[in-house]
Amino acid sequence: MIEPTLALYGDAYERVDRHLEELLKNTGVRYCLLVDRKGFVLSHKEAIWAPRPPALDSVATLVASNAAATSALANMLGEKAFSEQIHQGENGTLYVEAVGEDSLLTLIFDSTVPLGRVKVQTKKAVAEVAAILDELKDAPPVEFDEDFSKGASALLDDLLG
Template sequence: MIEPSLALYGEAFARVDQQLEELLEQTGVRYCLLVDRKGFVLSHKEALWAPRPPALDSVATLVASNAAATAALANMLGERTFSEQTHQGENGTLYVESVGSDALLTLIFDSSVALGKVKVYTRKAIEKIAVILDEIKELPQPELGNDFSEGATALLDDLLG
């Protein structure tokens, strides 16, 4: 089973969540998503006034796939990476920027929001989010012993019979 590349929870999750909330307020975008490069949504925020969001898991998967394809194109063209992607339609824009090597910050907004403003505030948020993600990578992985496994099995046997 494929799992997210980052485990974002607890205080680190709250700090990232706060950064996304501030980014929403500063820019006026509809949706902010922090996506890992495997296509998992690590955190997301949506504006209160925004219409019903698209299927965020599908957006995350496609954004990660597109980032992988873009990385291959960058490599073919002799670039180390392309750190941002912009997809503009008639009514909306999807803006994606790398957060280190592990995540992608994705913003979805309509044509009333200036792309330059989004880029400026997104870069500031990325600096802060990157620090948080670096901190959680340095945390030791929890190790669960046999007693946990046995206890969990016993609990499930009791519950399910």
């Protein structure tokens, strides 16, 4: 079974979430997602006024796939990597910026939002989120003991009968 590259939880999740919320507010974008390179949504935020979001899992998978293809193109052209991707349509734009080696910050917005503002604000957020994700690399893995397993089983038994 494929699992996310990162386990984002607790204080780290809350701090990343705050940065995404601030990015959403400072840019005026509709959706902001932190995606790992395997295509899992690690965190996301959406503007209150935004229409119903697209299927975020599908967006994450396609963004990760596109990043892998773009990385291969970068290598073919003698580059180590391309740090950002921009897909602009008539009415909407998708902006993707690498956050370290393992994740991608993805913003979806309409034509009323200036791309320059998005790029400047995203660069700031990327540095802050990358620092948080770097802290997680040194964290010990979460391990659940037998008591947790028994407690969870008991709760499920009570809930489901």
